[in-house]
Amino acid sequence: MSLKAIVYVRNPPSLEILNQLLLPHETVYESITTVQQGYEQINQMKVRGAPAIGIVAALSLVIDLQLKLQTFINNPNALDSETLNILNSPLLLATFVRNSLDRLNQSRPTAVNLFRTSDILWDVTNSGIKKNFDSKQIIESLADTAEQMMLNDLKDNNNIGKYGADFILKNSDKKICVVTHCNTGSLATSGYGTALGIIRHLHAQENLLHAYYTETRPYNQGSRLTSYELLHDKIPSTLICDSMVSALLSSHAFNSSSNKVGHKITAIIVGADRVAKNGDTANKIGTYQLAITARYHNVMFIVASPSTSIDLNIQNGRDIVIEERNEDEVVFIGGLLKQDGIEKNQIKKVRVSPEGVKVWNPSFDVTPAELITAIVTEKGVVEKEEGMKEFDLEKFLLG
Numbered sequence: 001m002s003l004k005a006i007v008y009v010r011n012p013p014s015l016e017i018l019n020q021l022l023l024p025h026e027t028v029y030e031s032i033t034t035v036q037q038g039y040e041q042i043n044q045m046k047v048r049g050a051p052a053i054g055i056v057a058a059l060s061l062v063i064d065l066q067l068k069l070q071t072f073i074n075n076p077n078a079l080d081s082e083t084l085n086i087l088n089s090p091l092l093l094a095t096f097v098r099n100s101l102d103r104l105n106q107s108r109p110t111a112v113n114l115f116r117t118s119d120i121l122w123d124v125t126n127s128g129i130k131k132n133f134d135s136k137q138i139i140e141s142l143a144d145t146a147e148q149m150m151l152n153d154l155k156d157n158n159n160i161g162k163y164g165a166d167f168i169l170k171n172s173d174k175k176i177c178v179v180t181h182c183n184t185g186s187l188a189t190s191g192y193g194t195a196l197g198i199i200r201h202l203h204a205q206e207n208l209l210h211a212y213y214t215e216t217r218p219y220n221q222g223s224r225l226t227s228y229e230l231l232h233d234k235i236p237s238t239l240i241c242d243s244m245v246s247a248l249l250s251s252h253a254f255n256s257s258s259n260k261v262g263h264k265i266t267a268i269i270v271g272a273d274r275v276a277k278n279g280d281t282a283n284k285i286g287t288y289q290l291a292i293t294a295r296y297h298n299v300m301f302i303v304a305s306p307s308t309s310i311d312l313n314i315q316n317g318r319d320i321v322i323e324e325r326n327e328d329e330v331v332f333i334g335g336l337l338k339q340d341g342i343e344k345n346q347i348k349k350v351r352v353s354p355e356g357v358k359v360w361n362p363s364f365d366v367t368p369a370e371l372i373t374a375i376v377t378e379k380g381v382v383e384k385e386e387g388m389k390e391f392d393l394e395k396f397l398l399g
């Protein structure tokens, strides 16, 4: 069984998130009971990955309301007047939902899944008001919607895995060797994963020879999280530094007879945080340079993206907001205090750069559509039309 980043139970209501800052050293689940805690978990990247962020945002609103409702039923005297008003008045509940969604929307700016989730939950709330639902009925509709999002994400990832594996096999005459970046697996989604889902599928079919994955500085989603998932699933794999991909493609593509490993890389497969209408794709910092080296070495560059990460409101990548994170993530490297015999579950930071350095720490970059061979979604694979440099994702999704 693969690791679950999100554990949600409807009755009695409970939501737990695997703290990914502590992986791979400690497996610690932290409980979320309020919207504010959900905001913090996402903002601090204890939970991360575009689909997982959207799902946790939805569930943290749902759990906050479900716990309020539970107290309302069991012990109404324990509630303050503001909460009582929310539970007695659907219109005040709607105000609470709007404020909560606005707060959650501020947690991270790049992945579109968060904003899409907010729009859906807001529509559900308004539709409940129009149907004259009471607060309890609206909360139940919100819970149904969030649960459905989680189930859909898992189903979508399985389809992405299948479509992606078929596409790669169709375009290769050998067993497959891939490179991936960041973490796009069970930990970044409600299960299975997107780019990692394709790798899982290739492995399950016995068509995968080897998966290489980058460490993905500065947060090390590759060396900490992808390694964890690949080792767990016993998928043949090798960790490389971010700076080694061109060397890997070059030695394997052009000099495989003299290379010790000797596998030609078939494809680089990555996930997506937001794909614009033309196919420009925002993903973890470093993705763009992988696409450039893939083009130079004539290797397929594949984006695995559920349609929930495609933003048809954005024409191209220039309009995607790129999150910039704290310089500490670059100048410090994390470890666990436990190793110093101090305390469990505490991250120790070791400074690797001198005090006073200037740091630029964008969390994502945008890969132009021109460099992308195909975008794999749960609805199938999109390629560019003959002679075009961009994708027509509106046509693909809406027909």
Ligand SMILES: CSC[C@@H](O)[C@@H](O)C(=O)COP(=O)(O)O
Pocket: 048, 049, 050, 051, 111, 181, 182, 183, 184, 185, 188, 189, 193, 194, 195, 221, 270, 271, 272, 273, 283, 284, 285, 363
């Ligand atoms: C299926 S996850 C797709 C993307 O969200 C993933 O590639 C990525 O960039 C994650 O970034 P992160 O900063 O770890 O949230």
